Amino acid sequence: MSSNETAQNASRGGLSAAAGFIAWGIVPIYWKQLHDIAAIELITHRLVWSLVFLVGVLAWQKNLGTLRAGFTSPRVIGLNLISSVLLTVNWLTYVWGVNQGFIIECSLGYFLTPLCNVALGYLILHERPRPLQWAAIGCAAVGVGVLLLKLGHFPWIAIVIAGTWATYGLLKKKSALGPLAGLTAETLLLLPLAVGALLWWHHTGQGALGRVNAWQHTLILSAGWITAIPLLLFAYGAQRVRLTTLGLLQYLAPTVQFLIGLFVYHEAFDTGRLQAFAIIWIGLLLYTADGFWTQRRTFLKTVAGS
Structure with a gap:
């Protein structure tokens, strides 16, 4: 592949990944239409409905x-089941938070996720965070502490979102x-429970289908492509851009969510929240700078070795 084709491929990948993250960012507007x-x-x-869409795409x-690789042994099935439960808890917490007026706190969860990834790498994979990564984790802890001390409010929504998403990412490494295919296999494992619940709610007259406008x-029947299209855009982009670029683009989603919560739905954002977010954003700047410097050192070593 020529350098021009490589650049075009990377450009298309960057636009695709950015579109995926922006789509995730504006999703609160979709869920708000279903708040009742x-x-x-x-x-x-x-x-x-996401399973219907995903199976269609795979077909x-x-x-x-x-999909067979997701059901080869009890261990693999178990890992996929745990992943599906984590993802469901993440989705449930996020949708509940959005529709209860906590979009800004939901965005905080996704801002915290990269720092949770570093912490989990240290605790579970025994990776050794670099000094700037430790500083970034410290900033996150201080930011959460500011919310607790100044507002008397522990940001449990953000913590659950960040914790489940980071742990889900850790399992996906395995x-x-x-x-x-991974998301499809995970969804298949919970399908019997989901279908049973929907049938029961319909039978008892509590289900949404048949009683909403x-x-x-x-909107309900669109949940499949609303879920899957951003994932497909992200997957296409992730294969074509550098990891550092992808790391920067990931902040688009919580940034758009934050702006929607603040300017569209006018959620509370007082001085205490501003101070907490500012400290966490400083941590993210340190984390991002560390990623750039590490990649630069690796590149220079590669060039020197060749």
Whole structure:
């Protein structure tokens, strides 16, 4: 591949990844249209309809056979089941938080995720964080402490979102499946429970289908592509851009969420919250700078060795 084709490929990948993160960022507007439906039911619909979409995409790609790798042994099935539960808890907490007026705190969860990744790497994988990474983790801890001391409010929504997403990412490192097949396998494992719940709610007259307006029906049935399209955009971009670029682009999603919470839904953001976010953002700057410097040193060593 020529250098011009490589640059074009990277450019398309960057635009695709950015579009995926921006799509994740504006999703709160979608969930807000369904605020009068219980979050647990919304997530159940999301699981069922996203599976329909994902299986359709895999069939179109003629890759349905890749799902077999997710069911080869009890250990693999167990890992996928744990991943699916973590993802469901993440989704449920996020949707509940959005519809209860905590979009800004949800965005905080995704700002904290990279720092949780470093902490989990240290605690579970015994990786040794570099000094700037330790400083970034310290900033996150101080920021959470400021919220607790100044507002008397422990940001449990943000902590659950960051913790479940970071742990989910850790488990995905052990998966032999790609992002699309992996999400499909995880969703399949919870499908019987999801279908059973939807049928029960419909039988008892508590389900949304059949009792909400036409617009909300359309939104509910759109949960599949709302879930999967950003993932596909991200997966396409992740294969074509450098990890450092992807690390920067990931901040688009919580930034857009934060701006929507602040300027569209006018959520509270007083001095205490500003101070806490500022400290956490400083931590993210340190984390990002460390990534750049590490990549630069690796590049220089590679050049010197060649």
